[in-house]
Amino acid sequence: MAKQERAIRTRRAILEAAGAVFDEHGYTSTTIAMVLERADVTKGALYFHFPSKESLAQAVLDEQVDFGAVPPQSSKLQEIIDTTFVVARRLLGDALLRGSVRLTVDQCAPPGVDHTGPFLQWADHLMGLMEQAREQGELLPAVEPRETVELLVGGFAGIQLMSRALTGREDLGHRISVLWGHILPSLAVPGLLRRLDAEPDRGARVLAALESAGS
Structure with missing residues (x-):
């Protein structure tokens, strides 16, 4: 059991180190040596969990996606x-998430x-979630859930890139709030619209509630 726990911790340490290095340097410029140095593990330990840079990426x-968990x-x-x-807020402090997002939009990574x-x-x-919202009568009749979801995912990807370039993502909460301010009136029924919370500090408040519930 102790050996298994050590293996889990080692794998996590490698992933977090790799996320930080991929975020800082991109896929092409990242080397296994950089990850080893950051994670402070042996080459054998890294290759035990990840046989290649591609598998690590x-x-x-x-x-x-696990970083988007929120209370129901x-x-x-x-x-x-x-x-x-919550994802926007976690991007500020979690190197693994930042590395994952950087790799998502990194066109230099190989086909593998x-x-x-x-x-x-x-x-x-x-x-x-969007289908549940429709079943509960939260959406306007003309809303097409799949198209709306893909717009949100693509919009978030582009907004976080812009925020990263301009402010190191410090203004990402504000930018996401602006995005919702434009989108929600075309999604939500009027009775619900005024009750929805899309203020810039929403991520910080949700995360604080999660941490409080877990303590």
Whole structure:
């Protein structure tokens, strides 16, 4: 059991180190030596878990959607909103998530690294919530859930890139709030619209509630 726990910790340390290095340098410029130095593990330990740089990059990418977990809400539109704000907030402090997002939009990664995974996984996750929102009568009649979800996923990807370039993502909460301010009136029924919370600090408040519930 102790050996298994050490292996889990080692794998996590490698992933977090790789996320930081991929975020800072991109796929092409990242080397295994950089990850080894950052993770402070042996080459044998790294290759035990990840046989190649491609497999390491894929593992970093596969971690992304888990960072969007939020508490359930009676309004599924609010839950979707919360997901975007929580990811935006976590991007400020989590190197593994930043590395995963960097790899998602890094066009220099080889064909063996699947860029489509995070986009498809996010779309599927949000699609489930959007369908529940429709069943609960939260959406305007003309809303097409799949198209709306793909717009949100693509819009978030572009906005976080712009925020990263201009402010190191410090203004990402504000930018996501502006995005929702434009989108929500075309999605939510009027009775719900005024009750939805898309203020810039929403991510910080949701994360604080999660941490409080877990303590």
